[in-house]
Amino acid sequence: MQIRTIGILGGTGFVGRTLANRLIQDGYRLRVLTRNREAHRENLILLPGLDLVQTNIHNPELLAHHLSGCDAVINLVGILNERGRNGAGFRAAHVELVRNLITACREKAIRRVMQMSALGADAAGPSHYLRTKGEAEDLLHGATDLLVTSYRPSVIFGAGDSFFNRFAGLLRFAPVFPLACANARFAPVFVEDVAEAMARTLRDPDYFGKRLQLCGPSVYTLEQLVRYTAGCTGLRRIIVPLPDLLSRIQAALLDFWPFGAFIGKPFSTDNYLSTKVDSICTGNDFDALGIRPTALEAVVPSYLSHTGTRARYYRYRSHTGQ
Numbered sequence: 001m002q003i004r005t006i007g008i009l010g011g012t013g014f015v016g017r018t019l020a021n022r023l024i025q026d027g028y029r030l031r032v033l034t035r036n037r038e039a040h041r042e043n044l045i046l047l048p049g050l051d052l053v054q055t056n057i058h059n060p061e062l063l064a065h066h067l068s069g070c071d072a073v074i075n076l077v078g079i080l081n082e083r084g085r086n087g088a089g090f091r092a093a094h095v096e097l098v099r100n101l102i103t104a105c106r107e108k109a110i111r112r113v114m115q116m117s118a119l120g121a122d123a124a125g126p127s128h129y130l131r132t133k134g135e136a137e138d139l140l141h142g143a144t145d146l147l148v149t150s151y152r153p154s155v156i157f158g159a160g161d162s163f164f165n166r167f168a169g170l171l172r173f174a175p176v177f178p179l180a181c182a183n184a185r186f187a188p189v190f191v192e193d194v195a196e197a198m199a200r201t202l203r204d205p206d207y208f209g210k211r212l213q214l215c216g217p218s219v220y221t222l223e224q225l226v227r228y229t230a231g232c233t234g235l236r237r238i239i240v241p242l243p244d245l246l247s248r249i250q251a252a253l254l255d256f257w258p259f260g261a262f263i264g265k266p267f268s269t270d271n272y273l274s275t276k277v278d279s280i281c282t283g284n285d286f287d288a289l290g291i292r293p294t295a296l297e298a299v300v301p302s303y304l305s306h307t308g309t310r311a312r313y314y315r316y317r318s319h320t321g322q
């Protein structure tokens with residue numbers, strides 16, 4: 001299959017920046033569509049062969065227009081929280097966008113589509129996030145004239161991630177840290193491994209129609225991950241796992257977090273409901289791809305804050321591979 005130019009939606013974010021770097025290495029031309037070119041130009045504009053185009057991807061005509069001439073499309077758009085609480089924001093960002101994307105691909109004769117989904121995505125899932133991610137996947141895989149691969153990672157780590165960095169930021173302000181959903185399980189996966197999996201499967205017909213599960217090498221509870229984060233940052237914190245009812249109450253209170261429009265919500269009822277499904281793989285597709293997933297201990301200490309002796313100890317261990 002001949003692929004030269006790839007259109008990317010959501011390509012300015014954490015995963016998108018790593019993926020763009022990886023695909024440029026393979027010689028592809030990239031057209032990244034963004035809502036705000038100025039906000040992202042410093043991160044991406046210097047990559048050779050990358051065009052950063054400002055547009056409204058929710059407008060079907062503009063979407064089709066800007067994908068014209070692309071040989072493949074990668075959709076990385078995803079939100080963890082919405083402004084309201086009725087699911088309309090999730091539906092617009094995940095489902096309606098994909099519906100328009102399918103129409104645009106047909107109009108512009110683009111057959112190859114790669115969809116970034118998430119472990120646990122399921123049209124019958126417990127949260128708006130998982131349901132709408134699942135519906136989007138199903139819509140794409142139901143479009144049998146397209147060659148679709150969906151990628152279902154656990155939580156993704158790497159410099160600039162929103163998981164470890166977010167917890168590190170929260171821990172800084174809270175000597176006693178009440179932790180909701182402490183027993184939820186994750187298999188954190190390195191952003192460069194995810195990008196590598198996408199690059200390797202881009203043109204491989206064996207992966208058309210597949211939904212790939214992508215997990216790191218180990219499973220942790222949220223409590224273990226937050227304690228590890230505190231260790232990496234050198235902060236001595238008292239972490240208090242909350243029982244289920246208090247987790248739910250904390251989430252309901254934070255639904256009304258007043259700064260959500262600016263810095264996002266630290267936690268929400270929808271996040272709480274998403275943790276009802278463990279974010280772990282039943283079979284890890286990295287194995288078949290010949291990719292050995294990177295352990296978080298080898299990477300995370302290098303980008304969390306460098307303070308205190310404990311942080312230096314964790315950094316030393318990550319360098320020595322212990």
Ligand SMILES: NC(=O)c1ccc[n+]([C@@H]2O[C@H](COP(=O)([O-])OP(=O)(O)OC[C@H]3O[C@@H](n4cnc5c(N)ncnc54)[C@H](OP(=O)(O)O)[C@@H]3O)[C@@H](O)[C@H]2O)c1
Nearest residue numbers: 010012013014015034035076077078093116118154155156
């Ligand atoms: N990070 C993780 O741990 C993780 C785990 C599992 C799955 N995923 C999935 O992986 C994908 C990429 O994640 P990420 O961490 O790179 O996310 P991110 O950093 O938040 O980037 C997502 C990008 O999507 C665009 N976007 C966000 N909301 C949008 C909206 N309402 N309408 C149109 N565009 C919108 C933004 O681009 P512009 O601002 O340029 O328009 C943004 O740069 C998402 O689909 C996410 O659900 C992520």
